[in-house]
């Protein structure tokens with residue numbers, strides 16, 4: 340029954356996709372779109388509008404352009420014209436770097452907070468105040484102090500990725516079942532061994548949930564951060580193509596951003612499944 | 619009998635919300651000999667788990683000390699293994715991994731092969747050979763509790779502490795596990811302290827049964843010496859002439875005396891708790907604190923005193 344459910348869901352998905360494409364195609368094929376338009380505005384909207392075609396690209400144009408990008412993803416014709424592969428690689432690189440630094444800081448710190456009620460009480464006010472700050476609000480400060488736009492972007496990723504991991508780690512560590520801790524206590528297990536062989540595996544599912552939320556946020560934030568700092572990256576690409584009025588490229592970038600975000604999430608979901616234990 | 623375990627004047631109090639304190643028990647004395655199997659019975663909430671946790675070192679008494687093998691205990695120890703009511707296995711480890719964790723805690727210098735071989739021996743002992751690679755989620759309740767027993771025994775503890783180990787199991791499984799625990803404890807001369815709610819379980823397993831009154835302010839009211847022979851068999855318990863006398867005596871305590879027992883009225887001396895040995899007819903008081911013998915309004919048949 341579940342097999343047939345998967346199959347039916349797939350059919351509905353594909354059908355929906357076809358309907359969307361068709362609708363999109365019909366909506367953008369339109370003739371005389373410029374007819375009712377103020378001529379000044381039509382001029383502003385570019386050649387497509389004045390030619391009686393919708394300014395919005397249709398699925399066929401997107402497909403053709405996407406094929407073009409995919410066939411040469413890594414070309415580099417100077418600062419404003421790089422392959423999508425290169426731009427994505429820049430963004431992924433920044434996200435991974437900022438994220439990994441956040442992991443290295445958040446997990447040990449989360450352990451400390453989770454294991455020590457004193458540290459929990461002492462650090463809680465800082466976390467409560469720092470957590471709700473939009474990561475982009477840090478950008479000017481980062482640019483001013485670090486003086487390097489790329490490193491500033493990495494810092495912004497770090498600062499937005501750290502909170503979910505920190506909070507989940509602390510929570511996971513603090514709520515390890517009393518009886519498991521008691522087993523370790525009766526066996527006179529040392530603090531370090533207890534942390535690695537009892538608390539870490541017990542808290543791992545919660546920690547992974549935090550890591551998964553963090554990578555999602557980091558990937559959301561990198562686009563905005565790169566729009567601000569410019570230079571390279573998929574966020575900068577989107578902004579640059581908007582300035583070029585290439586809606587086609589903007590849409591392609593949007594699709595790719597979604598795709599990469601999904602891959603990140605699925606990778607961490609897979610790791611989470613590895614460390615989850617059935618009770 | 620030399621006191622292998624000696625609980626001396628322990629007390630446990632908790633602050634109440636009004637700013638006062640509730641005394642769960644105080645000035646509680648209890649002793650057990652080496653190789654003895656002791657069971658504690660009392661109503662829910664009287665403080666049995668608290669006593670066991672103090673004995674394990676998981677909890678500290680507000681007053682008093684516990685002396686084991688001539689030394690006052692300080693915190694937990696590998697000498698005292700606990701079998702938890704909820705089995706408390708690590709779900710991310712296999713059966714072998716759970717037992718091996720205990721073994722390598724006791725003998726950190728052993729290599730992996732030696733740890734595994736030792737752990738396997740105890741998994742065999744509790745009849746779980748073949749299930750070594752399973753995770754706790756794949757085991758039945760009885761099998762999980764067997765792993766808990768194997769884990770506790772694998773470190774060769776001086777004392778085995780069990781907090782209602784079989785209460786969550788069905789009657790059949792409970793019976794088999796009782797048989798196994800009794801066999802192992804008799805074979806190895808294991809000193810064991812166990813909490814139970816089940817009178818038959820206590821009569822089958824225990825050499826001595828400690829009866830606790832209801833809390834707060836619970837006291838150890840009486841120690842019942844098990845009159846049944848050492849070679850008793852679980853399925854034949856009820857055929858023994860002294861079985862009903864013992865059972866009735868304990869039930870009578872649980873049903874009525876555990877509520878009405880008040881230390882003051884009886885002149886109860888917590889250091890010298892009456893030791894009773896049920897016999898045909900009335901139970902026999904075999905030991906009592908010398909000073910207060912006369913004050914006690916107890917059934918006739920006082921035959922002896924504590925030496």
Ligand SMILES: Nc1ncnc2c1ncn2[C@@H]1O[C@H](COP(=O)(O)OP(=O)(O)OP(=O)(O)O)[C@@H](O)[C@H]1O
Nearest residue numbers: 632633642660661662663664665666667668669833
């Ligand atoms: N942290 C605590 N704060 C306040 N009171 C507590 C605390 N822990 C235990 N108690 C009280 O101590 C008493 C004894 O608890 P304990 O768990 O030892 O009972 P028990 O005899 O093992 O009961 P049961 O048979 O239900 O397991 C209970 O009345 C309980 O309410």
Ligand SMILES: [Mg+2]
Nearest residue numbers: 666667668781
């Ligand atoms: Mg209890």
